[in-house]
Amino acid sequence: MTDRNQILFDRAKTVIPGGVNSPVRAFRAVGGTPRFITRAEGPWFWDAEGRRYIDYIGSWGPMILGHGHPEVVEAVQAAVRDGFSFGAPTEREIELAETIIRLLPSLEMVRLVSSGTEAGMSAIRLARGATGRPKIIKFEGCYHGHADALLVKAGSGLATFGHPTSAGVPPEVVQHTLVLEYNNVAQLEAAFAEHGPQIAALMIEPIAGNMNFVRASVPFMRRCRELCTQHGALLVFDEVMTGFRVALGGAQSLYARLIPGFEPDMTVMGKVIGGGMPLAAFGGKRAVMEQLAPLGPVYQAGTLSGNPVATACGLATLRVIQRPGFFEQLAARTRALAEGLKAEADRAGVPFSVDSEGGMFGFFLLPELPQNYAQVMASDAQRFNRFFHGMLERGVYFAPALYEAGFVSAAHGEAEIEATIEAARAVLPTLAA
Ligand SMILES: Cc1ncc(COP(=O)(O)O)c(C=O)c1O
Numbered sequence: 001m002t003d004r005n006q007i008l009f010d011r012a013k014t015v016i017p018g019g020v021n022s023p024v025r026a027f028r029a030v031g032g033t034p035r036f037i038t039r040a041e042g043p044w045f046w047d048a049e050g051r052r053y054i055d056y057i058g059s060w061g062p063m064i065l066g067h068g069h070p071e072v073v074e075a076v077q078a079a080v081r082d083g084f085s086f087g088a089p090t091e092r093e094i095e096l097a098e099t100i101i102r103l104l105p106s107l108e109m110v111r112l113v114s115s116g117t118e119a120g121m122s123a124i125r126l127a128r129g130a131t132g133r134p135k136i137i138k139f140e141g142c143y144h145g146h147a148d149a150l151l152v153k154a155g156s157g158l159a160t161f162g163h164p165t166s167a168g169v170p171p172e173v174v175q176h177t178l179v180l181e182y183n184n185v186a187q188l189e190a191a192f193a194e195h196g197p198q199i200a201a202l203m204i205e206p207i208a209g210n211m212n213f214v215r216a217s218v219p220f221m222r223r224c225r226e227l228c229t230q231h232g233a234l235l236v237f238d239e240v241m242t243g244f245r246v247a248l249g250g251a252q253s254l255y256a257r258l259i260p261g262f263e264p265d266m267t268v269m270g271k272v273i274g275g276g277m278p279l280a281a282f283g284g285k286r287a288v289m290e291q292l293a294p295l296g297p298v299y300q301a302g303t304l305s306g307n308p309v310a311t312a313c314g315l316a317t318l319r320v321i322q323r324p325g326f327f328e329q330l331a332a333r334t335r336a337l338a339e340g341l342k343a344e345a346d347r348a349g350v351p352f353s354v355d356s357e358g359g360m361f362g363f364f365l366l367p368e369l370p371q372n373y374a375q376v377m378a379s380d381a382q383r384f385n386r387f388f389h390g391m392l393e394r395g396v397y398f399a400p401a402l403y404e405a406g407f408v409s410a411a412h413g414e415a416e417i418e419a420t421i422e423a424a425r426a427v428l429p430t431l432a433a
Helices: 004-015 070-082 091-103 116-131 185-198 218-231 250-258 308-321 326-348 373-377 381-393 414-431
Strands: 037-041 044-047 052-055 109-113 135-139 177-180 199-204 234-239 266-269 280-284 353-357 360-364
Touching: 052 414, 070 308, 091 109, 091 280, 091 308, 109 116, 116 135, 116 199, 116 234, 116 266, 116 280, 135 185, 177 185, 185 199, 185 218, 199 218, 218 234, 218 250, 234 250, 250 266, 308 326, 326 353, 326 360, 326 414, 381 414
Parallel strands: 135 177, 135 199, 199 234, 234 266
Antiparallel strands: 037 044, 044 052, 109 280, 266 280, 353 360
């Protein structure tokens, strides 16, 4: 009897390109059959064969409370009863905006949208509109959604303009996007020296979760801030993944602790602020945000923006994560997982490095933590894939690609962490050879 996941995958492939609605779900990087999920609860989800997995993707970040948190479910149910969507303003949108601004003091105003892609794309348009400049800087290995201007990889040589990473993006569309190496101060300085007066924004994942887990070094981040200020460019933090995930105040609160007076000019958010519903946002200082329509000349809009069910879900999620001790406990759980995996890898003689912050983590089958995309991609993909499948067979669902971060939720208890480490104890020795 064929696996029901495979039956569904075959069926899906006839009507959905690749059988999935977002590429990484197809398991192309690791091979094998994607699991079709039927339901989820707390730290687990179940596939179409009824097999249970400890979930370390958490919908790729949003599910910080685990699945089906009762307070969130209740808030969503109540909201649904009052109506799905109005296309007119609601009080909950104000409440969510006020909450975000209170938690991220670098923001004075915020606009709600429906996906991280939309938020990133709109932030870039606003930065260009507000500065009157065309160019943007991004870093290799950072992902800011699939807007045309951001689907770019580095060209050859120093500080060159990038090449599209997707068919359908004409080179002219990315001619204003500079792609630099993450954590490379010299390249950054060279780019500003050459193009400073034309740079509208520097967009960065402060902890890059789309090349697994790579922190921007403090000197590098300090230089990003200084150069943006000096040249009148906007420093845009993409906290779609890190926001309300690595700390209540996002990654920006961590850099503010290490760099006196530090703050980004704009912030892009998603994932946790929607608690699993389609909701994202971008925000910044009033003078910049007031350039947006209907006040200013920068157009941006959305039929489902600030959706009443999504805002209820997001608000309930943000309410829970603000409780005293929430992040301390989440971070301790995540660290316990990271340290446990590392200890097992050391015992098995497998090169392994791991890092975590709040409820986000990354591990590499490399002896040292990488600092940029090229170093991440130097890791042994075959080995990672064997590890991934070994863990999956034992009921642990890590991200199905070596360049993706992992997520622990507040519902992951000691038992789940211990079960994960135990599975790793069985799998890691098979990788040593
Ligand atoms: C840092 C970052 N920015 C933007 C996005 C795009 O968000 P969405 O998938 O909601 O469009 C993602 C998605 O993973 C992300 O991780």
